[in-house]
Amino acid sequence: MKFIDEAKIYVKAGDGGKGCVSFRREKFVPRGGPDGGTGGKGGDVIIRASAGSRTLLDLKYRQHHVARRGGHGEGSNRSGRDSEDVLITVPVGTLIKDAETGELLADLTADGQEFTAAKGGIGGRGNACFATSTNQAPRYAQEGIKGEERTLTLELKLLADVGIVGRPNVGKSTFISKVSAARPKIADYPFTTLAPNLGVVRYGDDKSFVIADIPGLIEGAHAGTGMGMQFLRHIERTSVLLHILDIADEEFRGAWHDFETINRELALFSPALMEKPQIVAINKIDLPIAQERLKKEIGIFKKKKITVLPFSAATGEGIRPVINAITRVLEKTKAR
C-alpha cells in the first residue's frame, strides 16, 4: 500500500548572460571608450506550494525544469535582459530533498510558500566596467555565472480528498481501480478490502485528486461489527464522500435503507463526517435486475431532494458524471 506520492525532478537554473566587449563609435569622436554592457541574470527555478494542487502526478510526466539563460550584454552599455523564473507548483505539504544526499531542503507547509530550487547565474560584466586610468580600453568582459542544477526528490504524504463509503461488495474497489492506477483486490464476497487503498485520479488537463477506498461498512460497525469503523479516520479529513449503493444485491432491502444505515454508522463514529457533502451513486447498472429497480430507487431519493448518479464500474458507463460531480464539490471547497 502506498501512501506516499513521490516524484524525482531535475532542475537547472539559467546561466548568466555574457558581458560584452564593445567600443563607442561616434562621428567626430576618434577613439570612443569601452561601452560593452553587462549580461542579464539567468532565471531561477522556484518551487511553490499551492492549495490548488493536490498531488505530484504532473511532475511524474514533466521531470526536467530548465530556466533560460540571461541575455548577453550589448554595445552602447546595453545590459542583457534577465530571464524569467520557472515556477513549479506542488501541493502544500510537499517535502523537498536532495536526491543524491537525501538531505531535507524544504518543507512547504503553507499556501504560497516558495523554495528556490536552483539559482540563476548573474550576468558577466561588460568591458565598460573594467576601464581604469591605466587601461582605458579593456578588451575583455566576463562570462556569466553558471546557473545551479541538481536533482531533487519531492515527497507528499497523501491525504485523501474523497472517501468512498458503502456496504461491502457494492463495488468500491472496482470503482477506484477504474478511475485510478490503484489495483486493490476485488472479489465477489463481502470484506474483500481489509485496509484502505488510495488512488490518484486525473481530470481536466493537469488536475488530480486523491480518493480513498475503505473496507465496507455494515450496521453495528461503530460497535465493531464487520471490519468496524477504525478505517473511517482515513476519511475524516476528506472534503467529500462518495456513497456507493448496490441495488442488484440478493439481499436487497432498498437503496434508501442502505443509505440511511451507513449514514447512521457514520454519524455514530463522528458527527463531523455527516457534515461532509456526499455524492450518492448507484453501481452495477449493467445488470438487468438493477435496470429494473433503478427508476423507482432514484425516485425515492428524488423525493428527498437527493440526486443519485447511476453508473457501472464494470462497463464504465456513468463514471464520468460521478467524477464531474466530485470535482465540482472539490473546486468549491477549495475556493472557500
Ligand SMILES: Nc1nc2c(ncn2[C@@H]2O[C@H](COP(=O)(O)OP(=O)(O)OP(=O)(O)O)[C@@H](O)[C@H]2O)c(=O)[nH]1
Ligand atoms: N456486474 C457488475 N459487477 C460489479 C460492478 N462493480 C463491481 N462489481 C462486482 O462486485 C463485486 C464486489 O466488488 P468490489 O469492488 O470488491 O466491492 P467492494 O465494495 O470493494 O467490497 P468490499 O471491499 O468487500 O467492501 C465484485 O465481484 C465485482 O466484480 C459493476 O458495475 N457491475
Ligand SMILES: [Mg+2]
Ligand atoms: Mg473493496
